[in-house]
Amino acid sequence: MPFIQFDHKPLFFTLRRSERAKRLHIIARASVFEVVAPWHIKNRAILQFISQQRRWMSKQLQRQTKKALEPKTVWPSQWLAGERISYRGTTLLLLVEYGREYGICQQEEKLMVTLPWQTKCTEMENVVQKGIERWYQSQAMQVIEASLERFCPILGRWPKAVQLKQQKSRWGSCGITERIYLNWLLILAPPGTLEYVVAHELAHLLYRNHGPRFWHKVSQLMPDFAQYDQWLNRFGCYLKPS
Numbered sequence: 001m002p003f004i005q006f007d008h009k010p011l012f013f014t015l016r017r018s019e020r021a022k023r024l025h026i027i028a029r030a031s032v033f034e035v036v037a038p039w040h041i042k043n044r045a046i047l048q049f050i051s052q053q054r055r056w057m058s059k060q061l062q063r064q065t066k067k068a069l070e071p072k073t074v075w076p077s078q079w080l081a082g083e084r085i086s087y088r089g090t091t092l093l094l095l096v097e098y099g100r101e102y103g104i105c106q107q108e109e110k111l112m113v114t115l116p117w118q119t120k121c122t123e124m125e126n127v128v129q130k131g132i133e134r135w136y137q138s139q140a141m142q143v144i145e146a147s148l149e150r151f152c153p154i155l156g157r158w159p160k161a162v163q164l165k166q167q168k169s170r171w172g173s174c175g176i177t178e179r180i181y182l183n184w185l186l187i188l189a190p191p192g193t194l195e196y197v198v199a200h201e202l203a204h205l206l207y208r209n210h211g212p213r214f215w216h217k218v219s220q221l222m223p224d225f226a227q228y229d230q231w232l233n234r235f236g237c238y239l240k241p242s
């Protein structure tokens with residue numbers, strides 16, 4: 001899909017020639033723009049027009065992202081039963097019970113943590129928090145593995161290794177040794193966000209910059225990636241525990 005860059009980010013568009021259109025205009029759709037042009041207008045004039053509209057297009061994309069994906073990700077004030085915890089852009093009701101051994105299980109909108117009988121009251125919150133963090137990491141790894149299976153055959157390249165990290169300022173990185181690191185906090189973000197960061201870092205196996213060829217590769221892996229990139233720019237800060 002053709003795109004034009006603004007502020008180092010690609011803005012994707014499709015071009016439609018129309019007999020009825022009286023003038024050049026752009027319609028903003030979810031993460032893609034439709035450029036409608038009368039028959040007689042030359043391609044060069046169309047590109048010039050799009051170029052002039054880049055700032056407006058970027059603003060539209062930001063507004064749509066905000067509408068589509070309001071953040072609901074929050075960290076609970078306490079790790080106790082009755083709190084809501086974030087997961088994949090929504091929240092789960094945290095339930096805690098005692099049983100024979102430790103366990104954690106998601107049932108629709110509930111997350112049930114089972115603590116061994118001998119867990120002391122004073123340790124309970126800490127055990128629940130550590131358990132949920134481990135659960136987040138294993139869920140993140142499942143999403144990452146599914147994403148690698150989806151993207152690597154298209155890319156024709158596989159990373160040497162993939163590891164989870166909780167980085168303070170980055171969502172992922174791709175080293176020169178072809179190892180990919182991903183921030184497991186992304187499991188709190190709406191579906192598609194972690195998948196996008198996987199696609200982004202995989203594309204760095206081929207291109208070590210954020211040039212047009214890099215973004216073209218990302219769009220091949222995940223055509224609707226722009227909305228997730230926007231979401232992270234705007235709301236990524238919500239994912240980090242304060």
Ligand SMILES: [Zn+2]
Nearest residue numbers: 200204209210
């Ligand atoms: Zn990058």
